[in-house]
Amino acid sequence: MVIEKSKFDIVAPFYDIMMKLLFMPSGGESKFRKKISQLARIRSNHKILDVGCGTGTLTISASAYLEKGISIGLDLSHRMLTVAKSKSKNPRIHFILGNSSKMPFRSGSFDRVFLTFVLHELSPVVRQQTLREVRRVLKPDGLLIAVDYHVPKGKLKRVVFRALMMLEEDEAWNFVARGLAKELKSAGFQINRTEFTIKDLVSVVIANPVCR
């Protein structure tokens, strides 16, 4: 497995504080992560995968619902995972180094898969490879919970959105031009529900794999 050095290896020590500051004007990061976990309707025996888990905040938050199940966070950045591992000693949580475009899991293994703020980081090709991998590892009745940037309506919100996007690279501009729903449909997902949050700058899409 080839794991390239990622820009997140550099960002890792500051990532959690950056997220806390970014979410502060809209109620705080904990509230946001809790909302995402609730929307996933996790059951106590579920197997959860958090793809591109970063420092594992959602992987850990989602595990609060588990009594028998497990929560796995996978990420390309060794350093993000080091931070993630330092945040929890829960034996139901595991963090794994890996690439989302070729994941080390059997087909049909997971009840829930999270992709939060990951797709906009990926090139168009790796984005589709990742979504097809997610589809492969999800159980036929499993759910994908995808969370990412959304172009809001309204002048003021768009100014804020553009300011946020200034921090991002070409992949993110390509992603927002295409839109989350279109990306998911291209990879064989059916959209169940869409919610907008963080002043409509972020969309949360719940989708299930279309039967083959």
Ligand SMILES: C[S@@+](CC[C@H](N)C(=O)[O-])C[C@H]1O[C@@H](n2cnc3c(N)ncnc32)[C@H](O)[C@@H]1O
């Ligand atoms: C913006 S962070 C989001 C982290 C986390 N999901 C969150 O909500 O805070 C994007 C994460 O995706 C990871 N990532 C990027 N490309 C990846 C890939 N091909 N496979 C696995 N992880 C990847 C990065 O290392 C980084 O930790």
